[in-house]
Amino acid sequence: MLSEAAVLAAHILIVDDQPANVLLLEQLLRQVGYTNLSSTRDPYAVCELHRNQHFDLILLDLQMPGMDGFQVLADLQQTEDQGYVPVLAITVQPGHKLRALASGAKDFIAKPFDMVELKARIHNMLEVRLLYTQLAQSNLALKALALHDPLTQLPNRRLLLDRLRQAQLSSSRTHRHCALMFLDIDHFKQLNDTLGHDAGDALLLQVSQRLLGSARSGDTVARLGGDEFVVLMNALSTRVALASKQAQAMARKMHKTLRQTYRLNGQAYHTSLSIGVVIFMGDTESINNLLKKADQAMYQAKADDSQGVCFDVPTPATTSV
Numbered sequence: 484m485l486s487e488a489a490v491l492a493a494h495i496l497i498v499d500d501q502p503a504n505v506l507l508l509e510q511l512l513r514q515v516g517y518t519n520l521s522s523t524r525d526p527y528a529v530c531e532l533h534r535n536q537h538f539d540l541i542l543l544d545l546q547m548p549g550m551d552g553f554q555v556l557a558d559l560q561q562t563e564d565q566g567y568v569p570v571l572a573i574t575v576q577p578g579h580k581l582r583a584l585a586s587g588a589k590d591f592i593a594k595p596f597d598m599v600e601l602k603a604r605i606h607n608m609l610e611v612r613l614l615y616t617q618l619a620q621s622n623l624a625l626k627a628l629a630l631h632d633p634l635t636q637l638p639n640r641r642l643l644l645d646r647l648r649q650a651q652l653s654s655s656r657t658h659r660h661c662a663l664m665f666l667d668i669d670h671f672k673q674l675n676d677t678l679g680h681d682a683g684d685a686l687l688l689q690v691s692q693r694l695l696g697s698a699r700s701g702d703t704v705a706r707l708g709g710d711e712f713v714v715l716m717n718a719l720s721t722r723v724a725l726a727s728k729q730a731q732a733m734a735r736k737m738h739k740t741l742r743q744t745y746r747l748n749g750q751a752y753h754t755s756l757s758i759g760v761v762i763f764m765g766d767t768e769s770i771n772n773l774l775k776k777a778d779q780a781m782y783q784a785k786a787d788d789s790q791g792v793c794f795d796v797p798t799p800a801t802t803s804v
């Protein structure tokens with residue numbers, strides 16, 4: 484819902500070459516209660532101002548010397564990346580009303596002003612604009628929620644699948660290998676059972692931060708759910724032996740970092756993670772298969788507790804360069 488206070492706090496730009504007209508509009512808007520007003524008498528400055536300040540409403544006089552309001556409208560349409568130009572056109576010429584709408588203005592008002600009509604049109608336009616902005620923000624938040632884990636804010640399974648597909652496509656072009664690492668916290672259930680769910684959540688957060696700290700920019704760190712994490716490393720060597728070495732070095736570094744002492748409820752806590760790694764190149768293998776192989780390697784690492792890291796060694800068919 485939109486409050487009246489939000490409407491009155493909207494940022495409005497007045498564009499008119501006549502100082503008397505700017506003053507009249509400013510006085511009228513302030514009387515009504517609008518507080519956030521800007522103005523310019525220079526039509527050439529409007530696009531730059533809007534790019535920097537994202538006005539909720541632009542009151543645009545159509546008749547100005549040099550650059551008229553229609554040219555300003557055309558430029559604003561190119562500037563506005565969301566495709567909505569919040570312009571209320573002001574005109575003395577009845578013939579300009581429809582032309583203004585066809586040029587992208589959202590509404591018009593004739594001069595000399597009917598004050599009641601002017602106030603109503605400004606209020607209505609601002610309501611639409613602010614609701615549109617609210618909707619765009621909610622959509623962004625929903626999109627982020629749909630693709631990220633709410634606890635750690637890491638990409639979730641859905642986003643990871645998309646990143647894996649992108650990695651396969653890019654690897655097909657460049658012939659560079661990628662590594663998919665599955666990581667699972669050892670005895671996590673026991674931690675939840677002894678120190679509580681909040682301590683479990685705190686550990687998940689600390690693990691996610693350490694993983695992000697160890698990963699290179701361009702890699703993806705994701706949480707699949709529970710105590711399972713994934714790191715997708717892109718752009719390793721084109722040579723499988725070297726790519727394996729790079730992935731091994733990274734996995735061992737992560738394993739070591741993740742074994743360092745955590746602090747939970749103000750106390751030191753020690754744990755380890757088991758890591759399974761699969762190396763791939765191109766998109767010959769299905770994503771499900773890659774995930775299954777990395778998962779199996781992780782279980783292998785868990786069974787062989789002393790090492791903590793296990794590799795699925797690529798077969799010659801999948802490693803040819």
Ligand SMILES: Nc1nc2c(ncn2[C@@H]2O[C@H](COP(=O)(O)OP(=O)(O)OP(=O)(O)O)[C@@H](O)[C@H]2O)c(=O)[nH]1
Pocket residue numbers: 634667668669670671672673675679680681682683684687708709710785
């Ligand atoms: N604190 C917390 N616990 C969770 C969350 N999601 C899942 N869990 C718990 O994570 C635990 C995972 O248990 P298991 O898969 O058996 O893991 P484990 O005890 O580490 O077993 P191993 O991997 O064999 O060592 C379960 O107790 C889940 O209830 C979460 O978001 N927060």
